[in-house]
Amino acid sequence: MVLADTHNDLLTSQTLEGRDVSERLSEGHSDIPRLMEGGVDIQFFSVWTGEKPRNTEGFFKDAMQQIDSLEFITLRNVTKMSLASNYRQVKSLIRQDKLVGLIGVEGGHMIEDDMEKLEILYQRGMMYLTLTHNNSTSWASSARDETLHAETLSHKGLNDFGRQVVKRMNERGIMIDLSHAGEQTFYDVLGLTTKPVILSHSSVYSLSPHFRNVNDDQIRALARNNGVICINFYSAFLSEEFNTEYEKLLGPDGQTKKDSLQGLYADRKDKIKYWEQYVTGMLERYRPSYTRIADHIDYIVKMVGIDYVGIGADLDGVDSLPVGFDDATDYPLITQELIKRGYSTSDIKKISGKNVLRVLKANAR
Numbered sequence: 387m388v389l390a391d392t393h394n395d396l397l398t399s400q401t402l403e404g405r406d407v408s409e410r411l412s413e414g415h416s417d418i419p420r421l422m423e424g425g426v427d428i429q430f431f432s433v434w435t436g437e438k439p440r441n442t443e444g445f446f447k448d449a450m451q452q453i454d455s456l457e458f459i460t461l462r463n464v465t466k467m468s469l470a471s472n473y474r475q476v477k478s479l480i481r482q483d484k485l486v487g488l489i490g491v492e493g494g495h496m497i498e499d500d501m502e503k504l505e506i507l508y509q510r511g512m513m514y515l516t517l518t519h520n521n522s523t524s525w526a527s528s529a530r531d532e533t534l535h536a537e538t539l540s541h542k543g544l545n546d547f548g549r550q551v552v553k554r555m556n557e558r559g560i561m562i563d564l565s566h567a568g569e570q571t572f573y574d575v576l577g578l579t580t581k582p583v584i585l586s587h588s589s590v591y592s593l594s595p596h597f598r599n600v601n602d603d604q605i606r607a608l609a610r611n612n613g614v615i616c617i618n619f620y621s622a623f624l625s626e627e628f629n630t631e632y633e634k635l636l637g638p639d640g641q642t643k644k645d646s647l648q649g650l651y652a653d654r655k656d657k658i659k660y661w662e663q664y665v666t667g668m669l670e671r672y673r674p675s676y677t678r679i680a681d682h683i684d685y686i687v688k689m690v691g692i693d694y695v696g697i698g699a700d701l702d703g704v705d706s707l708p709v710g711f712d713d714a715t716d717y718p719l720i721t722q723e724l725i726k727r728g729y730s731t732s733d734i735k736k737i738s739g740k741n742v743l744r745v746l747k748a749n750a751r
């Protein structure tokens with residue numbers, strides 16, 4: 387069985403914090419030893435910056451540096467892992483029993499409205515580009531902005547440059563990731579793309595109505611596209627109850643409490659750690675069980691069949707994981723839960739990795 391996970395943020399949450407992911411760490415959700423212990427064969431590592439660039443030169447420079455750091459990590463773990471930049475390499479590395487690392491660039495803002503920068507990222511091995519993060523780009527609107535800031539959006543969906551980006555990605559064989567994308571962007575892309583798309587880390591809206599999740603019409607449209615939805619393990623995306631309480635915790639404008647608590651700490655590492663501790667402490671009794679992940683898988687399977695769901699846990703990118711799933715060593719629990727629910731071996735193989743590999747192959751040039 388091949389286990390593919392399409393979204394992991396250790397490059398931001400561990401490496402940028404100065405930790406060496408070659409070692410087994412006591413902090414965060416993942417590192418190379420724990421990913422391997424959890425049985426992960428294929429891991430997409432997210433290259434990400436928020437709304438403000440880390441470098442004065444901008445987002446593109448941020449992306450270049452994170453790819454550099456992933457390459458260094460790979461060199462230090464050369465006997466255990468390799469990077470792949472196309473489908474053929476993925477297949478051959480799996481046979482060598484190595485952890486296959488892939489680059490997923492999260493947020494169209496990383497290309498800075500410049501097709502040349504998309505090309506450079508492609509040459510460096512970008513296997514998917516998430517068209518937007520929470521922030522819209524000048525060419526694609528995000529789920530957050532379409533939902534919460536519709537009145538200030540300059541345009542909804544893709545504009546002409548956005549359509550060119552989609553076309554170029556299809557030509558190059560870069561997967562289009564529609565997690566974080568607004569509904570209009572989602573449908574604009576599906577009307578245009580000649581290849582199946584991916585949702586690298588999103589869950590089911592009907593089970594937790596959050597703008598980051600996908601609704602029933604989107605699930606059906608994605609199945610028609612032959613794409614794949616990879617389930618995010620974030621407690622707020624898994625459970626409506628948790629999400630409601632989380633929003634209350636944030637305060638009336640959705641950020642007050644977080645800003646004020648984080649303002650107490652100068653160090654970014656402490657800001658993340660103490661906020662996470664606060665969330666865990668305050669919301670412990672609302673955290674869903676890890677079996678909720680299987681509920682989201684079930685929902686999609688019952689609606690459109692076995693071929694359109696995968697895993698995109700978002701480890702090291704979320705401030706709460708479900709009860710029982712503490713870190714990357716817990717992936718086998720999902721398989722066990724699916725067995726308990728009566729899924730066949732061939733079904734579980736599809737959910738674990740074959741569906742993602744199918745989309746990867748269909749995008750390959």
Ligand SMILES: [Zn+2]
Binds near residue numbers: 492566587703
């Ligand atoms: Zn994300």
